[in-house]
Amino acid sequence: NAFEVYLTNDALNQRAYIEFQSSTGWIDMHHVPVSDQINYEIMLYQGIYQDFSGFVPYLMPSEVMSYGGVLPVDYDALPSLAMIESFVIAKDPYGNTISKTLVSDAFSISDKLPGTYRMVYETVYNHVRKKFYLDVKVFDLTKPILSVESPLNIPLHEKWSLSTIKSYVTVTDNVDTISSSELIVVSDTYSSANLPGTYSVMVKAVDQAGNEESINVTINLIDTVPPIIYGPTSIYLYNTDTPLTSQDIINHFEVTDAIDHSNVTLTLTLDEYMQTTTPGRYLVTYQAKDTQMNTTTLSVYIHVIDHQGPTFETEDDIIERTTAELMTDEDIIAWFIEHTSSQGLSVSSVAILYNEYDGHEDQEGEYYVYVSYLLDEEEITSRILISVDEKPIQPWIWVVTSLVTFTLAGTGLWFIVKHKKP
Structure with missing residues (x-):
């Protein structure tokens, strides 16, 4: 059988062929060893086999040559390649599963960040080649995570800016890098406050996928400024003058506080003077406290003078x-x-x-x-x-x-x- 002698098998493309050269303008073929059921799988091609691109099948105009689909996946639960392939099934016209080949894969070689990656599968039956275009769509479904060590204790006379307050909030995200400066202020009772007390600033973070999370920052505005005392550091009197009482001494001073104003307690903590008429220098100490227990200490010397001059x-x-x-x-x-x-x-x-x-x-x-x-x-x-x-x-x-x-x-x-x- 001449066909068997000259037949060359192409296993890669699942074809077999015979190459020959005619010396005349006619070819007489008495017998072709192909059954009548698959006779459309044989053809005469003019040229060398290396130039043969494949059979051109006989197809109906309504024949679908390509298919497509979208596979949504979570960034935090990415499927394996084997799992993705299990979702794509190729079958022959009779419902039997046939093999498929992955000819293009943008998903496996990517960083798999949120986005769309195309994979192309191909199958062949009766020399009819069809493709399946699968778009793997990676979604970020996880919210950012916010944390802060609150409450924040902030001096009333040195109020922080909102930017400084936001810097104390730690932001983490499974995909994106989010800076605390990107936090959005949702509500704020702190900025307009001018008295000691507890206030709040609510901020939220939004990642590139639109996931958002909020956190409430509790702020304690505290008065840390002690009272201010105006007055002399020394008081002079003769030993023949009427001794000064504690209230007489206090009357020489003015005590004020930036927050509590005149609501300040003045306490005598040391009294070496004790209304004595004995000449000498005596230390008297007072302690001023506001309602937040901020303290200022005042020391004044009482000079009792023995007037022996002319x-x-x-x-x-x-x-x-x-x-x-x-x-x-x-x-x-x-x-x-x-x-x-x-x-x-x-x-x-x-x-x-x-x-x-x-x-x-x-x-x-x-x-x-x-x-x-x-x-x-x-x-x-x-x-x-x-x-x-x-x-x-x-x-x-x-x-x-x-x-x-x-x-x-x-x-x-x-x-x-x-x-x-x-």
Whole structure:
């Protein structure tokens, strides 16, 4: 049988062929060993076998040559290649399962992030080749995860920005990288708050797939600023003056708080003074607390002076001043030096230790100005009384200044300055 002798088998393409060359323009074939049932599977092709692209089957116009489908999968539960292949089944026209070949696979070689990846399967029956286009669609169905160590304790006087608050929220996602700066503020009772208390900021995270999650950040606004105390660090009085009570001392100070204002508790914590008349320096300590227990400690020294210096006795000399003039510390020192000099006394190193008159120039009353100076190389401490009149008899500032006598024995240096209230 010539066919059997010259027949070449192509197992890869499931074909067999015979190549020959005709020496005439005619071919006489008396017998072809093919049954009448599959005679459409044989053909005469002019050319060499390597150029033969395959049989062209006889098909009805309605024949479907390709199929397609979509396989949705969860990013967190990706199927194996074997599982995907189990979903695609090829059959012959009689319902029998036949083999298929994966000819293209974009899914297996990808990073499998959310998206669509095409896989192409092919099957052949009766030399009719058909394809199945499978789109594997990967979905992200998992929400981001938010966490925060709350409550956040934030000083009221140094309120954080919302960006700073968001930075304390940790964001994780199974697919995307989400920064805390990308968090969206959903609700906020914190930004407008100006009093201590508990407030909240709700933020949410949204990943690329549209999954979102929210978290509520609890915030405690706390008052951490202690009260502020204004007043002297030293108070001077003679040992012959009436001793100061605790309330007398407190009256020298002003206590305020940025949040609680005047609602501050002032407590005496140390009292070395104890209303003594014994000359010396005594420490008195007060503690101011606001409602949040923020504390400020004030220490003031009470100077009890033994007035053993000389005495200047005064007469009714009057110095006229304009009614609007105020005496500064420099004015008082200059006046003191000028008038002691006019009485033949040479004083030096005049310094004001404490000036009760300062800040009360427009308030009627009597105020002491405590001064120290050197006289004959001896340091002496004395005080000047400034009297501010509401409506003096004459429109002048009265300064009783005459220094007539100078005695070593007496009650100390004493000056009286009358000042009209501006």
